[in-house]
Amino acid sequence: MKRKRNEPEENMEIVWQSPANPPQRHDYIIRDGIRYVRPYYFEFISHAKNRWAGKTIVDLFADEFKGRDRDYYVSAVKAGRIQVDGQIVPISYVVRSSQKISHFLHSCRHEPPVMARDIHILHSEPDVLTVCKPASVPVHPCGQYRKNTIVGILQAEYDLAPLFRILLFLGLGIN
Structure with missing residues (x-):
């Protein structure tokens, strides 16, 4: 219940x-x-670590933030809830060191x-x-x-x- x-x-x-x-x-x-x-909706902010550089945005989230499955991260990037340097990016986007990554919670x-x-x-x-x-x-x-x-x-x-x-x-x- x-x-x-x-x-x-x-x-x-x-x-x-x-x-x-x-x-x-x-x-x-x-x-x-x-x-x-x-x-309220909340923006979680992180700056890309050196070890994240070269990974796609979806691979980065799937590897580093295991609280949600890969499909969620694909959907979040496509919907603009995950952004890089304040910009909506494609799921194939390759992250560079020190970039600002924002994750806007869906719920x-x-x-x-x-x-x-x-x-x-x-x-x-x-x-x-x-x-x-x-x-x-x-x-x-x-x-x-x-x-x-x-x-x-x-x-x-x-x-x-x-x-x-x-x-x-x-x-x-x-x-």
Whole structure:
């Protein structure tokens, strides 16, 4: 039996996420004390390693990224979901070292929800930000999380970017 998703369905338009498009306030839905992220398409970016040079784009993906079968990669290249240097290429395209390779996920990402507690900024200096981290919210993008993180939420709610160093205060009972 399939489990039902916990995300609210109404007003769940799909948004785009890439490193050049950081989280925005409208990317979140807060309901019943839970912070949800609107589904979004994601661009995975890689730069061609020397060992990839000389391989066709399909061979490269089939050899290096075994999570999907070769037919998927043929289809993705033909549909433009795999691009080289921002250009759609044929399945016979031969990759050169250092080229930017983008893989746009065909299905949208669904991030797990987190508790919708405020992130209190306790102290701010030019190089250091000290915050009170709510439970259940990861600090940095990792795994299934890109926007539902301390870094993503601070970018969206406080327009703080880029963030490299955050001191966390793990307090109890702070609302």
